[in-house]
Amino acid sequence: MKLNNISIIGLGLIGGSLAKAFRQENKAFKIFAVDNCSEALKLAEADGVIDMGFNECCSEIWNSDIIFICTPIRKTMQFISQLADNVKDDCIITDVASTKHEICNYVDGLKNPPIFIGGHPMAGTEKSGYLNTFSHLFQNAYYVLTPSKTASKAALGTLEALLTGIGAIPIIVSPEKHDIVAGCISHVPHIIASALVTLAKNENDSELIKLLAAGGFRDITRIASSNPTMWENVVLSNSPVIVELLDKFKKIIDETADNISSFNNSEIYNFFDKAKSFRDSFS
Numbered sequence: 001m002k003l004n005n006i007s008i009i010g011l012g013l014i015g016g017s018l019a020k021a022f023r024q025e026n027k028a029f030k031i032f033a034v035d036n037c038s039e040a041l042k043l044a045e046a047d048g049v050i051d052m053g054f055n056e057c058c059s060e061i062w063n064s065d066i067i068f069i070c071t072p073i074r075k076t077m078q079f080i081s082q083l084a085d086n087v088k089d090d091c092i093i094t095d096v097a098s099t100k101h102e103i104c105n106y107v108d109g110l111k112n113p114p115i116f117i118g119g120h121p122m123a124g125t126e127k128s129g130y131l132n133t134f135s136h137l138f139q140n141a142y143y144v145l146t147p148s149k150t151a152s153k154a155a156l157g158t159l160e161a162l163l164t165g166i167g168a169i170p171i172i173v174s175p176e177k178h179d180i181v182a183g184c185i186s187h188v189p190h191i192i193a194s195a196l197v198t199l200a201k202n203e204n205d206s207e208l209i210k211l212l213a214a215g216g217f218r219d220i221t222r223i224a225s226s227n228p229t230m231w232e233n234v235v236l237s238n239s240p241v242i243v244e245l246l247d248k249f250k251k252i253i254d255e256t257a258d259n260i261s262s263f264n265n266s267e268i269y270n271f272f273d274k275a276k277s278f279r280d281s282f283s
């Protein structure tokens with residue numbers, strides 16, 4: 001399917017970066033955006049990144065060939081149901097949310113489900129908002145796709161080609177598997193980063209802590225600076241998976257604390273050594 005009009009709902013870090021990437025890849029696309037922040041829309045129009053911005057969905061959006069919903073998860077589901085009732089029959093709707101199971105279930109449960117392909121770019125930073133967007137965010141980034149039953153091979157191929165065009169690497173994963181893996185490598189790490197910052201904050205020497213915090217602490221806690229609304233939505237959307245992972249994590253911490261309090265040198269060494277081997281094996 002030839003794409004002429006692309007709409008992006010939510011012109012934050014991911015939506016804005018997608019718009020910039022699509023614009024750079026193909027100047028002929030008409031790109032429309034919806035955001036409640038008029039400032040972001042004005043900036044994107046002035047940059048030539050979008051053709052027109054709107055504060056709410058309207059005919060330009062309903063008539064798009066493909067729509068990317070790039071909002072926090074609860075809003076994503078609200079937009080899906082609003083779009084489902086209004087878009088043209090062959091419009092592809094996709095999202096960029098960090099969880100997939102709840103959203104895909106939601107779409108399957110709609111009376112009139114649209115052509116929906118769940119999406120999750122494994123890319124981003126701790127920053128948010130249009131001012132922090134950049135066109136090469138998706139270069140060499142894996143981009144998970146979870147096609148729903150309504151998505152034909154042709155629709156999937158159209159989205160894959162669009163994503164490949166901006167340098168991303170599409171990969172199809174089931175929503176359930178996606179949420180377990182994302183829970184492990186993204187959702188729980190965000191919780192732990194915030195927990196580490198909370199631990200440091202609760203100590204008496206918080207000024208000295210800020211002064212002395214160097215490489216390691218800064219690396220492991222960078223993502224604690226992420227958008228709280230987004231992460232509140234993410235962890236509640238993947239609640240059972242995250243609770244189970246946190247239980248396993250607490251067990252690892254408890255065992256490590258036991259080994260430290262009993263001066264169990266070999267177990268402490270093994271803990272670090274096994275983690276190092278696995279981490280070193282990442283490409």
Ligand code: TYR
Nearest residue numbers: 098121122123124125126223
């Ligand atoms: N946490 C990532 C980082 O800052 C960005 C990110 C956030 C990626 C959410 C994916 C995601 O679902 O490096």
